[in-house]
Amino acid sequence: MQQAKVLETWVGVFVALGIVALFFMAMQVSNLGEIxxxxxxxxxxxxxxxxxxxxxxxxxxxxxxxxxxxxxxxxxxxxxxxxxxxxxxxxxxxxxxxxxxxxxxxxxxxxxxxxxxxxxxxxxxxxxxxxxxxxxxxxxxEVISRFLFNKAEGDGKPKGEGADAEDAKPVDVQPTAAIPSSTPAPHAKPPAKPAEGGGRANVHPKAEAKAGGPGKSDAKAGTPARKNAVKP
Known part of the structure; x- marks a missing residue:
């Protein structure tokens, strides 16, 4: 019987300590202890x-x-x-x-x-x-509502408005006058004068031979004449 009373006493002490601990914890959470x-x-x-x-x-x-x-x-x-x-x-x-x-x-x-x-x-x-x-x-x-409102307002605008429309506007380009050049144009070379007496201009014989000019044909024409002259 006495042992049961001691046990009940210790249980009551632990319960009281738990209540006091909960009280101080509540005071700390609610900041009442710092007033x-x-x-x-x-x-x-x-x-x-x-x-x-x-x-x-x-x-x-x-x-x-x-x-x-x-x-x-x-x-x-x-x-x-x-x-x-x-x-x-x-x-x-x-x-x-x-x-x-x-x-x-x-x-x-x-x-x-x-x-x-x-x-x-x-x-x-x-x-x-x-x-x-x-x-x-x-x-x-309020921050969320403003964000959703601005997003809905931006999605409701038709395409071509705002900054895109400004970028799509044609740019007026004014014609500019031609600026005269400061350097004179090169003079064209005058055509070659024909030779006196209606003949051809003086041309190098090698150039005429490469081009198949009249000098080459004259040489061919003069070959048989020399052969005929050698024969008795």
């Missing part, structure tokens, strides 16, 4: 036209280092903007006054957080200051 009411921390605000799925207790980081947390998100009825109030740790008190706040996403489909980009102002942010330079959250549904 501080230290008066040394200071608050800054930023206005966004679209806060996306940003939630309270989301991290506020710069260069990958967490500087604080988002304390609250409220709606401004006059400007119709989302006012995000952030609590920054006191050790990060040297942020320039022209710091830019952007709503970014951890990964492709991760949770959103506020990313700070430092400016070049010599003055630093103080408690209650408001960031003037902000960039709203990028909504994935």
């Amino acid at each position: 501080r009411t230290d008066a040394k921390n200071y608050r800054i605000t930023a206005r966004f036209s679209n806060a996306g799925s940003l939630k309270a207790r989301a991290p506020v980081s710069m260069a990958g280092v967490r500087l604080g947390r988002v304390e609250s998100i409220r709606f401004d009825k006059e400007s119709y903007d989302a006012v995000v109030e952030m609590r920054i740790d006191a050790q990060y008190d040297s942020l320039p006054a022209d710091t830019t706040a952007s709503i970014l996403t951890q990964g492709l489909l991760g949770e959103q957080y506020v990313g700070l980009t430092p400016g070049a102002d010599s003055e630093y942010l103080k408690d209650g200051d408001e960031l003037e330079l902000t960039q709203s959250a990028l909504v994935l549904e």
Whole structure:
């Protein structure tokens, strides 16, 4: 009987430890354990036209280092903007006054957080200051819808419109006047003058022999005359 009571006691202890572990795990996941009411921390605000799925207790980081947390998100009825109030740790008190706040996403489909980009102002942010330079959250549904709309609009255009039509336009070519040449044309050689007395021009006898001219025929005609002269 006593052994059964000891066993039940140990089971109860392990169950209690499991509940405490689950409680601390839930606190870490929901970031409730990091909420501080230290008066040394200071608050800054930023206005966004679209806060996306940003939630309270989301991290506020710069260069990958967490500087604080988002304390609250409220709606401004006059400007119709989302006012995000952030609590920054006191050790990060040297942020320039022209710091830019952007709503970014951890990964492709991760949770959103506020990313700070430092400016070049010599003055630093103080408690209650408001960031003037902000960039709203990028909504994935809007990006996809714009892409599909632009694609459908481009496919609906008939062929020949746009840049293709401009390329297909004929180019007007204006005739250009002929440019006179600066170099004079070569003079044609005058024809050869005929020989005096109506005879032929002086031609080299070898040229006449190759061309089968009259010199060759005269030689053939004179051969039999010489033979006849030798005979008695």
